[in-house]
Amino acid sequence: MSTKLHVYNSLTKQVEPFESLVKGKATIYHCGPTVYKRQHLGNMRRFLFADFLRRGLEFAGYEVREITNITDVGHLTQDELDAGEDKLAAEARKQKVTPQDIAKREIKQFQVDLQTLNIQPSHKYPRATHHIKEMQDLIAELIAKQQAYQTKTGIYFAVTSFPQYGKLSGNTLEDLQAGKRIAIRNDKKHPADFALWVFDDQALQKWDSPWGTGYPGWHIECSAMSMAYLPTPIDIHTGGVDNKFPHHENEIAQSEAATGRPFVRYWLHNELLKVAGQKLAKRAGEQLTLDTLSERGFSPLAFRLLVFGAHYRQRLDFSWEALAAAQENLNNLERLARRLGEILPSTDEAVARADADSQAVDDFATALANDLNTPQALAVVNSYLSSTNQKLESAEMSKSEAAVTWATLLTFDRVLGLFGPLLTKIGADRIPPEIKQLAEQREQARSENNFAEADRLRVEIEQAGFTVEDTNTGPRLIKKAGNS
Ligand SMILES: [Zn+2]
Structure with a gap:
């Protein structure tokens, strides 16, 4: 367990040793769901990555404080253009209910989905609508520092006031000025300036502010909520690669402009889940969720295993064949757990007293320390399982050997997170x-x-x-x- 944890930092674009701000403790902020509809499998890959990261840090001995926010206002349908309509408001009108109804339903569903995948609960799930005051304070600070300005449509962050703008995504202000990516709204000073506060007194969710009635921009929400619950600089901030620009670039700009301090030490981004090469969110027709998996007879845990088997910085191509292979592996795990349980139950006191196989655990830890290399960690698990299977088949396994085997499997499971639910299932059967x-x-x-x-x-x-x-x-x- 002596291997030092290394992670790939999107900010420096290299693998670096992980040093937390406070020794032995780590703080993580994950950009959470926008709760306007059921999270699809691409979103769930992100939260699985977040779970593996948190468990990996705990495995390496860190005490982790983890925050996942809930966006329930301000995320626009065309966020990359700083335009469009609030996603919850659009959905509410379509369904003839209130945005609050949508948020309540989807937050509940999100929590169920996390539990189904055996994702450890974060320490807090702050909601944007409950932190408007913190956002307004931050905006006031930026106005006072002349890094934000008011127009007739809202309050905007002035990107030219922050010379390091672009340091995460590599987008330069010149490129953004010339590029067609960002629509030029005529009252903005620079096309890349982004809304901190949107004036709209007809909005379905709106608040008074010193500048006018309206709602916050999506980016300011994450700055305000992360700083409300974690000291800055935050050790790790995660999101999908699609959050890098503009969302995370803007978070950095407004946070560092307001506080004068670095905002985040390590930015970690997971690659997307694709179906037949298309980004899942934009795939027409079928929307894959955990329910789709169950309907087709798969265990959601097979999806957990599938994601564990791919490195988080590699694109994961989803296919039913790949999921079937993961399901087969999961079934093998279950069979092995049953056979082992016949020799010695996992809850036997001898298991708690037994030492795990130190070589296997070291190899597992080394893989995780190497930028959370879960496919390599899974290879270690699989090789241990196959030698266990051989022992079970070829000879009588003693109770003390079974205790060591259980201790090793349960050690892997602190990150893998599969045996816990499998044992519950097996136990429930009896x-x-x-x-x-x-x-x-x-x-x-x-x-x-x-x-x-x-x-x-x-x-x-x-x-x-x-x-x-x-x-x-x-x-x-x-x-x-x-x-x-
Ligand atoms: Zn965010």
Whole structure:
């Protein structure tokens, strides 16, 4: 475990040793979902990358504080042009409901999707609409420093006031001036100037401000929310490569202009998921979500494994064949866990006491330390699994060998995140229906804050020879050792 963690920093365009601001602690900000519709598989690849990164840092010994924001206003339908309509407002009009209804529904769905993929919850999911004050304070600061100006349509950041503009994306102001990428809105001083505050007193979601009624620009939201919850400079800021420009370039400009300090130390960007070479979000017709996978008989965890098997900086070409291969690997994992469980349950005390195979764990750690090389880490896991399979087939595996094997697999699983849910599934298969029912009643009692009843049910479950553990994927029932 001596290998130093290295990451590819999009800002310096090289792989660098990771040094956190505070030794032993790491802060991460992920650009979260715009909650106007169900997140598709391309979005979920991003959140899986975020999960592998957070778990990888924890695996390397860091105490991590992780924030994922929720964009529920201000993200325009043509954000790259700083134009268009608010995505939630557009969807709300289409569905004849309020933007708040859309946000409520999609935030709930997003949390379900994260849980389905066994993604660890972030420490906070701040919502843009709950942080308008922080955004306005930041805008006021930029106006005071003459780095933002007011026109009849809104407040704009003046890109020419920030000489380092373009340092992340490589876009120069000259290119942007000449290029046709950015539509020239006639009241902007430079075509790349971007809205911090949009005046619109007819908007479905609007707030008063010292300058006029309206709503915030998308970019200022992430600056305000990241700085509200994390000290600057933030260690790591992530997003998809499509967020680099203009979103992250603009975040850097307005944050560093306002505070006079570096905003982020390491920028990490994941490549996109493509279907037949097309960006998933722009694919006409079929929108792939976790439901599409289930409908076709795949486990969402097969998707987790598929993403783990591709390096985050490599484009991932989604195909049903590739997913089927991942599903087959997942089935193999499940079979192996069942066979191993017949020798020794994973919950046996001997497993907690056993030392993991240090060579395998070192190789796994080395792979992750190398810019989160998950395909290499998966190769280590697969090679360990195949030697375990050989032992299971060729000879009797002793209980102590099984304990070491479990300890090793559960160590991998701190990042892989597959065995936890698989063991829950396997355990659930062996649990009698009356015990499952007691556990469901206990969940119900807990959701109603009836803790006395929940405790009573827990005792009843215990007396029947089972324990119930609350994990981040929900309650897990385990048969107590020695009970037959
Ligand atoms: Zn963002």
